[in-house]
Amino acid sequence: MKSVLILALATALELVVMLAYGATSDHIGLIKTMAGEVTITRNSQTIKAAPNMKLMEADIVQTGPDGKAGLILDDDTVISMGLNSRIAIKSFMFHPNDKKLSLIARIFHGTVSFLSGQITKLAPEQVHIETPYATIGLRGTHVLIQIN
Amino acid sequence: MAKTTRFATLIILMALACGCAKRSLVALVPDPDGKSGSISVSNEAGSVAISTPYRATTIESAKQQPTAPENIGKKTLDRMFAEALSIQPARPLHFLLYFENNTTLTSDSVQLLPGIMAAIKERNSTDISIIGHTDTVGSKEYNSELSSNRASTVKKLLIEQGAEADAIRTTSHGKENLLIPTGDNVNEPRNRRVEVVVR
Known part of the structure; x- marks a missing residue:
């Protein structure tokens, strides 16, 4: 009887862990438009991107010498990348109900247009764009960034 | 104007002159709706704010203040x-559909469905969010279920009209996310809604 109970508990715990994992592994956006070569690096693995491919938190998106890409995040943020550009969505939380809001993007190099979405409206202090030499804070707007 | 040209020329010359790594330029431009907010650009050497569109700052290194x-x-x-x-990409489109006290769409909202379908087709959308809400009449549990049923109702209607089931994500917020703030147990038609986001 005791062992059945333990088994039941273990199964329940596993379910909770799975649910928690499922919640964090939900997609946070997608590659809406693209041209040329574009890759996504996730968990140290790099794959070729295709239009409509879903994005996860911590993904790195890279465009090749002939590549460009347009991303839409779940809070309506629109990011577009020119040739030879590399960015990471380091942190993305969009749960207005629980007031869990955060967006940290990093631009390594290239040309990027960042059109802010709802997180910037609801919690501007939680939105940062990191670049090699400076960090950008936003109050609801459209920013263009070039890093040689 | 002369100043603009001079500044632009300066930037191009500087870019050509030094093959320097990671030199950055950050510019503020207007939103598509014509408004523009403001940005701050900071590093350990200092911070600058920009609140006028088409202005830019350049950053030479982490130890130099943005210009x-x-x-x-x-x-x-x-x-x-x-x-x-x-x-x-075009910004996502948001639609609000309203309900009677149950899971029946108001007749005005039924008329919005073709417009949603047109947006899905036009954007070739594979990422559609449906978020159900209620007003504050009834218990938390009741409204949680009702908001979920409202979202499922809209999902079913869109699928009937040709949307792909696996392009749709439904969530529901019960009475926790009011469009019109009210006290508890308030009958408010504008809170009985489903939001559809087409990306």
Whole structure:
């Protein structure tokens, strides 16, 4: 009887862990438009991107010498990348109900247009764009960034 | 104008002169709706704010303060960012559908369905969110279920009209996320809604 109970508990715990994992592994956006070569690096693995491919938190998106890409995040943020550009969505939380809001993007190099979405409206202090030499804070707007 | 051209020329010359790594330029431009907010650009050496569109700051290194914002002009920015801007997706579209006290759409909201379908087709959307809400009449549990049923109802209607089931994500917020703030147990038609986001 005791062992059945333990088994039941273990199964329940596993379910909770799975649910928690499922919640964090939900997609946070997608590659809406693209041209040329574009890759996504996730968990140290790099794959070729295709239009409509879903994005996860911590993904790195890279465009090749002939590549460009347009991303839409779940809070309506629109990011577009020119040739030879590399960015990471380091942190993305969009749960207005629980007031869990955060967006940290990093631009390594290239040309990027960042059109802010709802997180910037609801919690501007939680939105940062990191670049090699400076960090950008936003109050609801459209920013263009070039890093040689 | 002369100043703009001079600044733009200066930037191009500087870019050519030094093959320096990671030199950055950050510019503020207007939103598609014409408004523009403000940005701050900071590092350990200091911080600058920009609140006028088409102004830009440059950053030479992590140890140098970002330069004072200067007008760089729309033309120069359009040229520098031509590739990125050419692929910029349209902003997601949001629709609000309203309900009677149950899971029946109001007749006005039924009329919005063809417009939603047109947006899905036009954007070739594979990422549609449906978020159900209620007003505050009834218990938390009751409203949690009702908001979920409202979202499922809209999902079913869109699928019937040709939307792909696996392109749709439904969530529900019960009475926790009011459009019109009210006390508890308040009958408010504008809170009995489902939001549809087409990306």
